[in-house]
Amino acid sequence: MPAPAGTTRLVETYLPEAWSYLRYLGCDGALADDLAQETFVTVFTKPFEERSPAETRAFLRETARFHFLTHWRKEKRRDELLRLEAAERVWRENIADGSGNAYAEALARCLERLDEQARRVIELRYREGKDVARVANELGLAEANVHTIAHRTKERLRACIKEKTIL
Secondary structure (H helix, E strand, C coil): CCCCCCHHHHHHHHHHHHHHHHHHHCCCHHHHHHHHHHHHHHHHHCCCCCCCHHHHHHHHHHHHHHHHHHHHHHHHHHHHHHHHHHHHHHHHHHCCCCCCCHHHHHHHHHHHCCCHHHHHHHHHHHHCCCCHHHHHHHHCCCHHHHHHHHHHHHHHHHHHHHHHHCC
């Protein structure tokens, strides 16, 4: 089947700009090539009426952006699936069998290394499920201090657990 009239001219005129726009959005060269091609396939398979150069450019940018966002969403879902698979593997290897729960053991050892105030904030906040205001009141601290202590302590615990479990 022959290409629609004006196809070559349209591609020659607007492809470099569509490709540049995709690069501007964050695509590498190969992905920009693919998405620019998809953009023009869309133009040639759907009803498209070329109007002014500005309107054509705007339409092509929107079409390219649509293809970019679709690709990005698919990649994001793929990345999330990979993270879920990694989490499942860690669970199977370290937790699911119930013997020698590496993370729980590491957490217990790391909690022992905390100073009393940090340990109490973590226990009240996460073991007992108290809100920040209650923890602050119980320990005689400002709420902002409880937030800061909890945040810093969680970071220290995360690093300690990672060190102890050697992920």
